[in-house]
Amino acid sequence: MALAVLFFSPANAAEADELKRGQYIFNLSGCAGCHTIKKASGKKSTDGFIAGGRKFETKFGTFFSPNITPDLNAGIGKWDFADFTRAMRDGISPEGKNYYPSFPYTSYNKMSDVDLSALWTYLKTVPANNRANTSHDLEPPFSWRFLISIWKIPNFNKSPMLPVEGKSKTWERGRYIVEALSHCSECHTPRNIMGGLAIAMNYAGTNSSPEGITVPNITSDKETGIGKWSAGDLDMLLKIGMLPDADFVGGSMAESITYSTSKMTDADRAAVIEYLRGVKPVNNYIKSKNGANSEENW
Ligand code: HEC
Ligand code: HEC
CATH class of the missing domain: 1.10.760 (Cytochrome Bc1 Complex; Chain D, domain 2)
Structure with missing residues (x-):
């Protein structure tokens, strides 16, 4: 290439x-x-x-x-x-x-x-x-x-992304990357019976993805999501795949990091982090094999 x-x-x-x-x-x-x-x-x-x-x-x-x-x-x-x-x-x-x-x-x-x-x-x-x-x-x-x-x-909600009032340029950029390019919700949002994204549960993770993998809740919920993560924690995850407990993420997330998030400019990664930290909290407990989202991480 x-x-x-x-x-x-x-x-x-x-x-x-x-x-x-x-x-x-x-x-x-x-x-x-x-x-x-x-x-x-x-x-x-x-x-x-x-x-x-x-x-x-x-x-x-x-x-x-x-x-x-x-x-x-x-x-x-x-x-x-x-x-x-x-x-x-x-x-x-x-x-x-x-x-x-x-x-x-x-x-x-x-x-x-x-x-x-x-x-x-x-x-x-x-x-x-x-x-x-x-x-x-x-x-x-x-x-x-x-x-x-x-x-x-x-x-399939085909719609251009319109700016949201009162939000910063950084937030808008973060939303664009997360929603349009890096398609984080395609894995992190549970799907309905037809395999469509269950929007009310946006980013709330799932124990039964179509691929049969467990995907953690990445909403700002403090108990079951990543609400307790600092911006620095998210930065380390998106840059090198390291979790707050110093373990590394695996599977399809490791791949997203290799191909996508590790290649973001510092400004874009910061924008993604600002957007993610503002995602509406959804309380949805995900039982993860590596303990992600569980109390052991804290
Ligand atoms: C999650 C996996 C996945 C990602 C990420 C993905 N694709 Fe695909 N893509 C597929 C699959 C699976 C199909 C086949 C869909 C079908 O047969 O209906 C496909 C089909 C296509 C097609 C149609 C090809 C044809 O011969 O008709 C194009 C073009 C394409 N992808 C481009 C892209 C581009 C550009 C990107 C990045 C912006 C991308 N894809 C990212 C899985 C993916
Ligand atoms: C191809 C599917 C996929 C995509 C796309 C994806 N993720 Fe993930 N993500 C996962 C999986 C699976 C895990 C769990 C990995 C593990 O347990 O080792 C994960 C883990 C995470 C974690 C760690 C959460 C925790 O509690 O441990 C964060 C944060 C995260 N992803 C954010 C994102 C962001 C931001 C994006 C978009 C830039 C994204 N993910 C795109 C599948 C995906």
Whole structure:
């Protein structure tokens, strides 16, 4: 990837800036984690970078991420910006099919125009890879894509992010990163029976995520959430994955840290922290395997 960036010689500084911005948005949005196969070693194969094939086992069936490199046949090389915008904003493919919400367009639709366009500029510079896509392994009714259009009615709130009165610029920036780019709620908010986000329980964690993992409550609730964490505690977590008890987070959060939060600028991380600390407290006890959210941490 670094090579592609080197060989791509931008005509001017504006283009170089656009590319840099695109790569930053790509990182914060965690695209690489989901679209790259996890090797047995746990390290990502650079040759398969965003060539898809990563397996997601959920209670709805098994999903495989597609190849999003610019390969003309195996990837999205034939797409134009309008195709990309429709995928990211509406969750609809160039053929007019609905995407499963395992692709978090439920968050990405809120991405700003400039960020979306920079992200597209960056994606086009990634080396093409001809790895063919693997079909999802889903049982009916989950295999019926047309049903997603019904799912979308109550579960897909496509709306741009409007400023909230009385909130600081930092808070707005934090909200944008958390809600639109880093899609924290996609894991930290429990889902309803249809697999949609249960908004009243925003960030309150879950013992039964679609992937069967336990996700802690990160609302500002003092008892069951992270209300007792200092800004410094959150900073350490988002930067290097260290918990207040000096243990390290694992699983999918470790991945979010590697791909996304550790790459945030200091200002952006501070914005995320300001936003998170203001998330409405929800009392929801999550029984975690590593004791996260439990009294042992304190
Ligand atoms: C949580 C995992 C996850 C993350 C994060 C993710 N994707 Fe995906 N993406 C998927 C899955 C799974 C699909 C397949 C959805 C389907 O088949 O309906 C998909 C589909 C796509 C498609 C459609 C490709 C095609 O061939 O039709 C594009 C484009 C895409 N993702 C781009 C991105 C970009 C850009 C990012 C980062 C901003 C991103 N994805 C982040 C899991 C993810
Ligand atoms: C792919 C799913 C996923 C995403 C996306 C995700 N998280 Fe997490 N997060 C987890 C899991 C799982 C854990 C528990 C990890 C463990 O127990 O080792 C966790 C743990 C945490 C913790 C520690 C809480 C505690 O009590 O121990 C915080 C804080 C946190 N996440 C914040 C965030 C923020 C902020 C974002 C967005 C920038 C985010 N997470 C995105 C899955 C995710």
